[in-house]
Amino acid sequence: MTRLLIAVCIAMALTLCLTAVSSAHKVNIFAYVDGDSVVTDSGYSRSKRVHGGAVEVYDAASGTMLLSGITNENGRFDFKIPAEARAGKMDLRLLLKAGTGHQAEWTVKYDEYGAAKGPFAPAAPDHGHMAVAASDAGKQASGAVVSTSEVEAIVRRELEPVKRMLASLSQKGPGVTEIIGGIGYILGLFGIMAYMKSRKKKE
Amino acid sequence: MHISEGVLSGPVLLGGGCLAVVGTSIGLKKIDYDQIMTVAILSAAFFIASLIHVPIGPSNVHLILGGLLGVVLGWAAFPSILVALLLQAVLFQFGGLTVLGLNTFNMAAPAVLCFYLFRPILAKGSGSKFSAAFACGFFAMLFSTILTAGSLALSGEAFKNAAWVLFYSHLPLMVIEGVITGFAYTFLAKVKPEALAV
Numbered sequence: 001m002t003r004l005l006i007a008v009c010i011a012m013a014l015t016l017c018l019t020a021v022s023s024a025h026k027v028n029i030f031a032y033v034d035g036d037s038v039v040t041d042s043g044y045s046r047s048k049r050v051h052g053g054a055v056e057v058y059d060a061a062s063g064t065m066l067l068s069g070i071t072n073e074n075g076r077f078d079f080k081i082p083a084e085a086r087a088g089k090m091d092l093r094l095l096l097k098a099g100t101g102h103q104a105e106w107t108v109k110y111d112e113y114g115a116a117k118g119p120f121a122p123a124a125p126d127h128g129h130m131a132v133a134a135s136d137a138g139k140q141a142s143g144a145v146v147s148t149s150e151v152e153a154i155v156r157r158e159l160e161p162v163k164r165m166l167a168s169l170s171q172k173g174p175g176v177t178e179i180i181g182g183i184g185y186i187l188g189l190f191g192i193m194a195y196m197k198s199r200k201k202k203e
Numbered sequence: 204m205h206i207s208e209g210v211l212s213g214p215v216l217l218g219g220g221c222l223a224v225v226g227t228s229i230g231l232k233k234i235d236y237d238q239i240m241t242v243a244i245l246s247a248a249f250f251i252a253s254l255i256h257v258p259i260g261p262s263n264v265h266l267i268l269g270g271l272l273g274v275v276l277g278w279a280a281f282p283s284i285l286v287a288l289l290l291q292a293v294l295f296q297f298g299g300l301t302v303l304g305l306n307t308f309n310m311a312a313p314a315v316l317c318f319y320l321f322r323p324i325l326a327k328g329s330g331s332k333f334s335a336a337f338a339c340g341f342f343a344m345l346f347s348t349i350l351t352a353g354s355l356a357l358s359g360e361a362f363k364n365a366a367w368v369l370f371y372s373h374l375p376l377m378v379i380e381g382v383i384t385g386f387a388y389t390f391l392a393k394v395k396p397e398a399l400a401v
Contacts, residue, residue, distance in 0.1 A: 103210045174294060179254065179294075181294060182250050182291070182294050182295075186247045186250060186286055186290065187243055189243075190242060190246070197235075197236045
C-alpha cells in the first residue's frame with residue numbers, strides 16, 4: 001500500500017515537472033515576421049491585451065539591447081528589423097515587461113526573417129526579372145504574368161489571418177481540463193495527507 | 204499579484220522561499236486530522252479564485268481570497284496557498300516555479316497576520332462579525348500588495364511606482380474581497396461553526 005502511494009506521488013510529481021518546462025508566465029508575447037518588420041502581440045489572455053507594456057529587443061547571443069518600444073491599445077508593437085541584426089544574423093529575443101512583476105519573452109530566429117525580402121536585399125529582384133524575361137515569350141499564350149514581388153505580396157496577404165490565428169492559439173488561457181484537474185490534484189494531495197495522519201493516529 | 208519568473212533577483216527569491224518553508228512547516232504542524240478537509244476545500248477555492256477576473260482599470264486583477272483562508276485556517280493558510288499556487292503555476296502558467304516560495308509568502312503571510320489581528324474580535328463575538336471579516340479580507344489584500352511591491356523594489360523596480368500602481372488597481376478588489384470574506388465567514392459561522400474552530 002505504501003509502495004503504491006509512493007509510486008502515485010512520484011508519477012504526480014513527474015507530470016507536474018513535464019508541463020512546467022514548457023512555459024511559466026502569466027502574460028504572453030507572440031511575434032511573427034511581416035516583410036522587413038516584426039509584429040509582436042502581447043496579452044494577459046485572448047481578450048485582455050497589454051497596452052503600454054515595454055517590449056525590449058535583444059540579440060539572443062550577446063544579450064545587447066537593440067531597441068525597445070511600447071505596445072499600443074491592442075497589445076501590438078511593430079518594429080523594423082535593424083540592419084545590424086540582419087548583418088549579424090542575430091536571433092532576436094523579445095522581452096515583454098508589462099509592469100508590476102509581469103514578464104514574458106519570445107524568440108524570433110534569424111531563419112524566420114533572414115529569407116524574407118529585406119529593405120535592401122539585392123537577390124530577390126533578379127528572380128523577378130528572370131520571371132518577366134522568361135515569360136515574355138509566352139506572354140500572349142498564358143496572358144497572366146506574376147512577378148516574384150507580387151507573389152510575395154499575395155502570400156503575405158493570405159498568411160496574415162493564419163498568423164493572427166497562431167498568435168491567438170499561442171495565448172490560450174486555462175481550460176476546463178486544467179481547472180478540474182487542479183481541483184483533483186488538491187483533493188488528492190490532501191487525501192494523501194489525511195491518510196498519513198490517520199496512520200499516525202492509529203499508531 | 205503573481206510575480207512572473209525572471210523578474211526578481213536571486214537573493215529575493217531565496218529569502219521568500221525560506222520564509223515560505225518556515226511558514227508551511229508551522230502550518231503543517233498546526234493542521235490536525237479533522238481540519239484537513241477544510242484546508243483542502245479552501246485551497247481549491249483559492250486555486251479557482253484566480254480565474255475570476257474583475258474588469259477594473261488597465262491592470263489584470265483577479266480574486267485572491269487570502270483573507271478568507273487566513274481567518275478560517277490561520278497558519279494552515281501557508282500549505283493551503285502553497286499547494287494552490289503550485290498548481291496555478293503548473294497548470295495555468297500563473298507565476299512560476301522559481302517564484303513559488305515568494306508568491307506563497309506574499310499571499311499567506313498577510314493571511315496569517317490578519318488571523319491574529321481579527322480572530323480575537325471574531326472569537327469574542329463583540330461587534331459585527333461581518334465587519335471584522337470584511338476587514339480581514341480587505342487588509343490581507345492590502346498587505347499582500349505592499350509585500351509584492353516590496354519584493355519588486357528589492358529587485359530594482361521603483362517601490363513607490365510599483366506600490367501605487369498595485370494599490371490603485373487592487374483597491375476595488377480589496378473591497379470586493381472584504382465583502383466576499385464577510386459573507387463567507389458569517390455563512391460558515393451560521394451553518395458550520397465547527398469548521399471555524401481552529
